[in-house]
Amino acid sequence: MAILSLHSVSRSFGALKVTDDVSFELNAGEALGIIGPNGAGKSTLFNLITGNIAPDAGRVFLDGRDVTRLPPMERVRAGIGRSFQIPQPFGNLSVYENLLVAARFGGELGAGEAPAFCMDILSRTGLAAVAEKPSGGLSLLQRKRLELARAMATKPRVILLDEIAGGLTDAECVELVATIRAIHANGTAIIWIEHVLHALNSVVERLMVLNFGRMLMIGAPDQVMASPEVREIYLGIEA
Numbered sequence: 450m451a452i453l454s455l456h457s458v459s460r461s462f463g464a465l466k467v468t469d470d471v472s473f474e475l476n477a478g479e480a481l482g483i484i485g486p487n488g489a490g491k492s493t494l495f496n497l498i499t500g501n502i503a504p505d506a507g508r509v510f511l512d513g514r515d516v517t518r519l520p521p522m523e524r525v526r527a528g529i530g531r532s533f534q535i536p537q538p539f540g541n542l543s544v545y546e547n548l549l550v551a552a553r554f555g556g557e558l559g560a561g562e563a564p565a566f567c568m569d570i571l572s573r574t575g576l577a578a579v580a581e582k583p584s585g586g587l588s589l590l591q592r593k594r595l596e597l598a599r600a601m602a603t604k605p606r607v608i609l610l611d612e613i614a615g616g617l618t619d620a621e622c623v624e625l626v627a628t629i630r631a632i633h634a635n636g637t638a639i640i641w642i643e644h645v646l647h648a649l650n651s652v653v654e655r656l657m658v659l660n661f662g663r664m665l666m667i668g669a670p671d672q673v674m675a676s677p678e679v680r681e682i683y684l685g686i687e688a
């Protein structure tokens with residue numbers, strides 16, 4: 450069964466239809482990439498999945514359960530984890546404390562089990578060496594890692610990554626991709642919005658293209674990238 454599915458989800462802001470009748474299914478353990486021009490509605494689609502905004506029409510299912518009316522925190526607890534485009538840690542708390550908050554409140558772990566769980570995530574996300582550092586003083590790569598770690602600490606069944614590779618150098622990007630690949634290999638399903646295509650395509654099994662809020666295409670990355678329509682609309686290069 451699909452772990453996450455959207456059925457004809459639509460959302461407008463005023464006269465602008467930002468999400469237009471989007472339907473798709475994410476299989477358990479699958480990694481799906483989302484690409485599309487600026488303003489295509491990618492982050493809005495995430496907000497509809499996480500419950501940060503409500504759809505005008507359509508339904509969202511997690512593990513076959515209709516979560517369309519659940520508030521964001523309950524969706525986190527149901528298994529939808531998320532990293533934000535702009536990292537949003539608690540700057541005064543240490544890296545470890547940030548994870549602890551996510552694990553206790555999002556992952557609903559008890560005080561006894563949360564510390565070991567967080568230590569494991571710190572090591573899996575490459576943050577063990579900076580565990581005690583205030584998160585406000587981290588490098589960009591470390592902040593991106595912390596976004597990933599905080600999402601992981603909520604014990605997600607599916608994790609939504611919003612442009613997590615943006616702004617990194619090529620070498621940093623390679624490092625972060627290795628971490629994401631390892632998380633995926635461990636069985637966590639991923640939906641990843643990303644403009645850095647080589648990073649995205651080295652992880653995902655399928656790629657979705659959004660354009661003006663509509664799903665233009667979904668399929669194997671090489672097939673999608675070879676489509677003349679996608680090349681023209683998304684990349685702006687001559688087909």
Ligand SMILES: Nc1ncnc2c1ncn2[C@@H]1O[C@H](COP(=O)(O)OP(=O)(O)OP(=O)(O)O)[C@@H](O)[C@H]1O
Nearest residue numbers: 462463465467485486487488489490491492493494
């Ligand atoms: N809360 C809102 N109120 C009004 N308009 C909004 C709101 N949120 C998004 N929009 C508009 O919806 C459109 C899609 O925005 P969205 O952030 O989903 O696009 P995106 O594909 O993620 O873009 P980018 O690649 O630049 O991050 C934009 O025109 C944006 O201005």
